[in-house]
Amino acid sequence: MEKPVRIALDAMGGDFGPSVVVPGAAIFLERYPDVEFLMFGDQEKIAPLLQALPQLAAVTSVRHTSVAVGMADKPSQALRAGRRNSSMWKAIEAVRNGDADCAISSGNTGALMAMSKICLRTMAQIDRPALAALWPTLRGRSIVLDVGATIGADAQHYVDLAIMGAAMARSLFELERPTVGLLNVGVEEVKGIEEVKAASRLLQAIDSPLLDYRGFVEGDDIGRGAVDVVVTEGFSGNIALKTAEGTVKQIRSYLKQSLNRSWLTRLGALLAxxxxxxxKARLSPRETTGAVFLGLDGVVIKGHGGLDADGFSGAIELGSNMVRHGLLDKIRDMMVLANEHAAALEGAPPILQDEDRLEAPKPDPA
Structure with missing residues (x-):
C-alpha cells in the first residue's frame, strides 16, 4: 500500500484565507481519502472550521503562525525578518524538511516564487524556475510555461522550459513523447527574436525520444491545442494568460446579457x-485553477488568489498528481537524456552552443 500524500497548505493565502482553504481540503479529501494535511496559519481562525469537518480534522495537523504574507507585498518585503515565520514560508519549509510532499498556496505569486527558490533551491542544471499552467483547448488540455515566474529568457532557458514542460506533460497526461512548440509571432523560421530562433535550433538538434519538438506556434494555436506544451518566457506568457482569462469573463458577460434580453431568451436559457x-466547465475547468512552479527541488503549487473552495481543491489535486506521478524524477531524467544527446553532437557542449547563448536581462526580484 502506498503512503498517503502529505500536503502542506498555506491556510492564510489568497483573498479568503482559511474560509476557502479548509473547505477546499475537505472537498479534495472526499475524492482522494489517501492524504494527510499540514495547515499553517492562525489556529484561532482554522480550528472552528476544522471542528465542523471531523473527517478532515482527523487527517490534519495545524501549525500555528501569526504571520501572513499580504497579497500586495513585494518579494523583498516578504523575505524580511519575521516573514520566515509566515504561513507561506512554513508550508514550503515543510517540503524542504521532508514533512510534506508538496506545498499549496494561493498567496502572493512573487513572494511565493522568491521564498520557494530560497528555501528549496533549484534543481541541478536549472537556473531559473518557471510557472506552468494548464490551459483548456479544443483537444483537451495543454501546458503553457512560463506564465509569470521570471521575465526574459536566453536560448538555454527556453530549452530548459521545454524539457520541464514535457516532463510535466508526461506526468500529467501520461504521454510518452509530448509535442512541444515555441510561442512566436509566426511559424516561419526567419521570424521572431534571436533568443527564440536560437532555442529552436537547439531543440531541433536535441531530438529527444521523450520530447517531440514541432517548431514555432502562434497565439491562436494555444487554444486549438496544436501542441501539448507551449513554451514562452514569463512576460508574454503572463499577458497571454491574463488575456485569455479576461476573454472568458467577457464572453460570460455577453452571454448573460443576451440570455436576459427577453422572456423568450430566458426560457431558451432554461431549456439549454x-x-x-x-x-462553463469547459471555459473554467477546476483542474486549471493552479499552476506548478517547475525547476525547484520540490513541488510547489500556486493557486489563483480568488479561488472558491472547489477551485482550491483543484489546486490541491494538481499538486497531488505531480507527487504521485513523480514529476521531479521525470524532469531529472529528461535533463540527463537531453544533455547526453547534446554532448554527443560534434563540437557541442551540453544543451547549448556558445553562439546561441544570448543573455536576457534578469530583473530585480524586488
Whole structure:
C-alpha cells in the first residue's frame, strides 16, 4: 500500500484565507481519502472550521503562525525578518524538511516564487524556475510555461522550459513523447527574436525520444491545442494568460446579457441549462485553477488568489498528481537524456552552443 500524500497548505493565502482553504481540503479529501494535511496559519481562525469537518480534522495537523504574507507585498518585503515565520514560508519549509510532499498556496505569486527558490533551491542544471499552467483547448488540455515566474529568457532557458514542460506533460497526461512548440509571432523560421530562433535550433538538434519538438506556434494555436506544451518566457506568457482569462469573463458577460434580453431568451436559457453548465466547465475547468512552479527541488503549487473552495481543491489535486506521478524524477531524467544527446553532437557542449547563448536581462526580484 502506498503512503498517503502529505500536503502542506498555506491556510492564510489568497483573498479568503482559511474560509476557502479548509473547505477546499475537505472537498479534495472526499475524492482522494489517501492524504494527510499540514495547515499553517492562525489556529484561532482554522480550528472552528476544522471542528465542523471531523473527517478532515482527523487527517490534519495545524501549525500555528501569526504571520501572513499580504497579497500586495513585494518579494523583498516578504523575505524580511519575521516573514520566515509566515504561513507561506512554513508550508514550503515543510517540503524542504521532508514533512510534506508538496506545498499549496494561493498567496502572493512573487513572494511565493522568491521564498520557494530560497528555501528549496533549484534543481541541478536549472537556473531559473518557471510557472506552468494548464490551459483548456479544443483537444483537451495543454501546458503553457512560463506564465509569470521570471521575465526574459536566453536560448538555454527556453530549452530548459521545454524539457520541464514535457516532463510535466508526461506526468500529467501520461504521454510518452509530448509535442512541444515555441510561442512566436509566426511559424516561419526567419521570424521572431534571436533568443527564440536560437532555442529552436537547439531543440531541433536535441531530438529527444521523450520530447517531440514541432517548431514555432502562434497565439491562436494555444487554444486549438496544436501542441501539448507551449513554451514562452514569463512576460508574454503572463499577458497571454491574463488575456485569455479576461476573454472568458467577457464572453460570460455577453452571454448573460443576451440570455436576459427577453422572456423568450430566458426560457431558451432554461431549456439549454445543461449545455450552458457544460460550457462553463469547459471555459473554467477546476483542474486549471493552479499552476506548478517547475525547476525547484520540490513541488510547489500556486493557486489563483480568488479561488472558491472547489477551485482550491483543484489546486490541491494538481499538486497531488505531480507527487504521485513523480514529476521531479521525470524532469531529472529528461535533463540527463537531453544533455547526453547534446554532448554527443560534434563540437557541442551540453544543451547549448556558445553562439546561441544570448543573455536576457534578469530583473530585480524586488
Amino acid at each position: 441549462r445543461g449545455a450552458f453548465e457544460d460550457l
